Amino acid sequence: MNSADFWTSIRTIIAEGFRSEGLLKLENYAEEFISGRLVYQRFSPHEQHGCAAGGATNVIASLLAGAEAGTDSKYSPTLSEFQREC
Numbered sequence: 001m002n003s004a005d006f007w008t009s010i011r012t013i014i015a016e017g018f019r020s021e022g023l024l025k026l027e028n029y030a031e032e033f034i035s036g037r038l039v040y041q042r043f044s045p046h047e048q049h050g051c052a053a054g055g056a057t058n059v060i061a062s063l064l065a066g067a068e069a070g071t072d073s074k075y076s077p078t079l080s081e082f083q084r085e086c
Contacts, residue, residue, distance in 0.1 A: 030056040
């Protein structure tokens with residue numbers, strides 16, 4: 001899934017009124033974020049680590065808030081930078 005598809009998925013969850021299927025997707029995204037398989041490119045590696053340390057609820061809140069800000073295309077932290085920081 002690319003960044004545009006990811007944010008479309010988040011916006012769809014919001015638009016559909018947070019149905020149970022959407023909530024399950026959000027929980028899955030939070031687990032992927034916490035494990036490092038999903039990189040939220042708007043955050044620096046330190047911010048990414050801090051957000052993940054805050055738990056699933058914090059990650060989900062950050063993703064929902066990020067859905068209002070557009071795509072990650074203008075941000076450039078790489079996965080290798082994130083892994084190095086962890």
